[in-house]
Amino acid sequence: FKNDIGVIGMAVMGRNLTLNIASHGYTVSIFNRTPQKTEYIIKNFDNKTILPFFSISGFVNSLKKPRCILLMVQSGKATDNIILKLLSYLSSGDIIIDGGNSFYKDTIRRYYNLLKYNVNFIGAGISGGEYGALYGPSIMPGGNKSAYNFIKPILKSIAAKIGNESCISYIGPDGSGHYVKMVHNGIEYADMQLIAESYSMLRHILNLSNQDISDIFSQWNQGELNSYLIKITKNILKKKDSNGNDLIDCILDQADTKGTGEWACKEALELHEPLTLITMSVFSRYISVLKLQRILASNILLGPRNHCIIHNQSEFIEKIRQSLYLGKIISYSQGFSQLSHASQKYHWNLKYSNIAKIFRSGCIIQARFLNKIVEAYKYDNTTMNLLLSPYFQELANKYQNTLRQVVSDSIQYGVAIPVFSSAISYYDSYRTSFSSANLIQAQRDYFGAHTYKRYDQDGVFHTNWSSY
């Protein structure tokens, strides 16, 4: 008797995916570098369809051919090491699925390396955290299409569902699945930062309590902003610690990063994509880490001398809501624009409506408004920028003035809102038909003879600027 699939890496994501697969009637071989984690699962989960192995050869030989092996190990070196170990036991046609947060260029490299051995490699972004892994994540697989089709029934069965649709879709060749996951994570950063800045305005401009703010988020979650991140935020703000204090007030304000957000920004720089909201969200985490400097600076550097008072509280709350929605839309427009740029560069032929579709459940950025992105790209997969598509342009035109007011009020109050202000700056830059880049070109030509083009004449020009 041989098992349907093998999972390597029994940390929480690997364990929960294993339990999820087994609960759908598949037999699963499991392996972990250290035996303790494997033993823990066998002891604690009474599941006859999960079978432990303590050697790679035993693990590989326990699988039906072509073998399907899901890797849930740390991205980077650990992934390369395990692939190398597996390789000597695999046969032509076997399939390795990397479900970790791997860098897409590593995935491309692994894909083509394994092709030499006739081993199929699927780089699958998997989102949804521990809970998603257990009850249904969103899955973004990239690689060889027929290898994907072979493992599709298993992956489809474990993915999150919306009605009878599963949140999984073939993304495209080689590293495209992990690229989409990287951009998903970048968007996750910006969503989180926009929510945090909204909380900051409600807290420091309106002086509301955590309970009040939780109620506001709860209300927002009923409408356009309905999403997983808004839902968890409302729960977080209500949570008490064992002493009855609001837990949120006890949590140190220094945000960690594991790397995928940074990757998205570096890629944006490489592609010359203005991914300003995500990049500013990453920088905001870096500034948060400078706690000691911030404390020092708070005693040295002054804030605004005086500011207007917000008289109509509920009106201001509604303005924050509208701004949060528009900020979110601008961030997704940038993220999807980067996807389309990468798709052209790597010839991935990405289908954005399918990507937005599988983001609708299971993953961290799941949100009701993704239906609008699905529609926009279904109508036209070549849309240059979501802000130009009918629903989003109408919404931007409706909310842009509010975003402006909220940003200027917060600046007047001295409350930091780096991503909201990036949103309005990008919006204004993007809708400016005559920018100030003419001056930049003149400066470049002045000091470096870098040349410039003219509106009124064809060709490339250089001026001797010092002769007046």
Ligand code: 6PG
């Ligand atoms: C997901 C998450 C997941 C993880 C991030 C957190 O989609 O399930 O994005 O991948 O929580 O890596 O990233 P940071 O530690 O960088 O915030």
